[in-house]
Amino acid sequence: MDIKPYNEAEAKKAQVEQMFDNIAPSYDLLNRVLTLGIDTTWRKKAINTIQKTTPEHLLDIATGTADIALEAYRLIKPTQITGIDISHEMLAKGREKVSKKGLDTTITLLKEDSENLSFSDNTFDVATASFGVRNFENLDKGLMEIQRVLQPGGQVVILEFTKPTSFPFKQLFNVYFKNILPVIGKFKSKDSRAYEYLYESVQAFPDYDLFLTRMRSAGFRDCSYKKLSLGICAIYQGYK
Numbered sequence: 001m002d003i004k005p006y007n008e009a010e011a012k013k014a015q016v017e018q019m020f021d022n023i024a025p026s027y028d029l030l031n032r033v034l035t036l037g038i039d040t041t042w043r044k045k046a047i048n049t050i051q052k053t054t055p056e057h058l059l060d061i062a063t064g065t066a067d068i069a070l071e072a073y074r075l076i077k078p079t080q081i082t083g084i085d086i087s088h089e090m091l092a093k094g095r096e097k098v099s100k101k102g103l104d105t106t107i108t109l110l111k112e113d114s115e116n117l118s119f120s121d122n123t124f125d126v127a128t129a130s131f132g133v134r135n136f137e138n139l140d141k142g143l144m145e146i147q148r149v150l151q152p153g154g155q156v157v158i159l160e161f162t163k164p165t166s167f168p169f170k171q172l173f174n175v176y177f178k179n180i181l182p183v184i185g186k187f188k189s190k191d192s193r194a195y196e197y198l199y200e201s202v203q204a205f206p207d208y209d210l211f212l213t214r215m216r217s218a219g220f221r222d223c224s225y226k227k228l229s230l231g232i233c234a235i236y237q238g239y240k
């Protein structure tokens, strides 16, 4: 079933854009609070999965408030970073952070749809996507677009929520994720659905081997994943 933020009638993409526009002001703070700051270590680990020491041009898909773009700059200094997202408000927050660090010439943030990128084939040597692909309207199209714009041999690194599988962590985490997190999210973000959608979309999303199958179908090779934090999320990676 296709999980959408607000209603069944409208297209998922428009609803996702609206939802992230709504929660943009509280997004970073809620990430830190709801994960006790662990989300920053997940992003760091994802960036450390990048094989190239100094990429020429890194594409950050669904860049949001630019956390991956900024951290990638700090850790591996790509010559150029392009971040794309469909949410104007998330990008605005990201641009503020990029400007504050004086990185406007290195990090460019653009309003683009991952499922229909404007870039030519073979443009980037690395692509990243953290907590973005689950929100695509058409996952296969989004993955194929990332593959298209990567150079042959280019690497994709995808960080995404997964479903923990081991007892009793799975049960304990589910109580938090399903019942507690949405209440805090609703209170702080003022969007009553966003953090319920988060739980529901993770339950419905193909994880682990199912996701690797989708990556391979999109044309990636040598695909693998690594579980993080007892399976709360995973880093997937592969090559064009």
Ligand SMILES: C[S@@+](CC[C@H](N)C(=O)[O-])C[C@H]1O[C@@H](n2cnc3c(N)ncnc32)[C@H](O)[C@@H]1O
Pocket (backbone or CB within 6 Å): 013, 016, 017, 020, 061, 062, 063, 064, 065, 066, 067, 068, 084, 085, 086, 087, 090, 112, 113, 114, 115, 129, 130, 131, 132, 135, 136, 137
């Ligand atoms: C959970 S946020 C992740 C943001 C950031 N990557 C991070 O790690 O915090 C998901 C982002 O995906 C974006 N998004 C969803 N569908 C998209 C699409 N089709 N094209 C581009 N961005 C998309 C949303 O607007 C949102 O900013």
